[in-house]
Amino acid sequence: MLSLLLALQLAAAPPAVTITVAPAQVWLEERAGSHLNFDFAVQAGADSLWLQKVEVSVFDPGGALVLRKFIDNNGFSPSISIVSHRVFAPGQPALVFNPFDYFPPDVAVGRLRYAFEFRDARRTTVSHTVEVQPRRYQPRAALRVPLSGRLLVWDGHDENAHHRRLDYYHPVAQQVGIRRNFMRYAHDFVVVNEQGEMHRGDGKQNAQYPGYEQPVYAPAAGRVVAAYARQPDNDNGQDYFDPRDLVGKDPLLLYGNYLVLDHGQGEFSVLGHLRQNSLLVKVGDQVRADQPLARVGSSGSSYFPHLHYELRTAAELNAEGLPAYFRRFQLLRGHRSRAVGQGAVDSGDIIVVPPRR
Structure with missing residues (x-):
């Protein structure tokens, strides 16, 4: 017994x-x-x-x-x-x-x-x-970086990146309903000049950033399944992001003004921190690759004008991130560069994306 x-x-x-x-x-x-x-x-x-x-x-x-x-x-x-x-x-x-x-x-x-x-x-x-x-993982959609020009991957998804280090067991994350790392493979793209500088002056005003209001393009063909355009841009010390909106209103407002594209076969693109009222498309629209969609802003959880991009498994907040491989860009290494037919980029990389035609 x-x-x-x-x-x-x-x-x-x-x-x-x-x-x-x-x-x-x-x-x-x-x-x-x-x-x-x-x-x-x-x-x-x-x-x-x-x-x-x-x-x-x-x-x-x-x-x-x-x-x-x-x-x-x-x-x-x-x-x-x-x-x-x-x-x-x-x-x-x-x-x-x-x-x-x-x-x-x-x-x-x-x-x-x-x-x-x-x-x-x-x-x-x-x-x-x-x-x-x-x-x-090989993306099914033929992705291109959604901006043109000389770009810095200000923060990507390496071991030290904030996208990578999303602790969804943190009390604040739990409070707003975050249960997975949807931005596990995200990128923050910033337009820079030939010296690699992101802004003129002290960088406190959006207009000091060459990337502010630059066109944002469709990374691949798809259908718009979610969009928001009314959030004011943070500027000159004014921060309009309210974390309470993630619970009571729309969890995707983490990105401020945003677009979500369904590329089919379980792949979705999120484009975030867009300029207020700059969206050129609406929910339900079919878009072609490289089609102008909006302009770069600094809305939502954003310190300065840049484009947040991530590939993920669903439109809702608690999707999983997916690796993104982009086509046709130049990877710069100081005075050297090499053409990349298809490849990944990460934190600190400086690339040149040809202009759209």
Whole structure:
């Protein structure tokens, strides 16, 4: 009887830790190597846990071990400190951004094994292993960057970008209804001059930015499924963005004035922070690739005039982000440049997109 009771108690006890991969389908973005953009949702069981080590083993498509790397709690400035969350309270999920986000071109990524090591209050080691099998993503829509001219990717989706580091377990995110990272692969495009400068003067006024009111084009053919145009542009210290609108009015007002295009086959483009009353299309319109849609503004959650662009799986707020590969642009590297037929861009890149005809 005692052994039966003990077995029942053990069966009813929650696991020491639960770790799930988010999103469930991990995409591999190719750009001078393999980039992985996903999170771990970690939830401690009955006891608090302190993360001590994360190790990744990379296996090629044939199953052979290619490399193994780790971060741990060793040293005066331990590498584990770069992890977004290290202390986990019982029953409270928290997000850990994948600390191994890039592998060079000579590493053939087939499967990854992540080994987590925690300690509880009794200094007992708790271990957990997660398997990840990413797939390479190729957009179905033939995308082009939605602006022309010399552009800086002011913030993209690398490990340090705010788009990438959207913690949807944060209390504010939970309050406004954010449950997924819809901007996981987003870009903020800013028009710059030949010296790479984004604005004249002190940059406090929208008119000081050469990109302000520049035309925004359709990145590919599609149908307009959502739009908003009445939000005033933030300018000269005036901020008209109200986070309460995300709950009580429209969660897409995070982008201020916006357009959402349905390209079909599960791909949607979001174009945000558009100029007030600059939209040239409306919901239901079919648009062609490169068609003028609106103008660059600074509406919504925006510090200065720029275009926010993201590819995602649905029009509503809680979609998942998708990797975007753009066609026909020049990638600048100082005095050097190279033509890109199709490729990804990320934070810090300076590109030149030919004018539309």
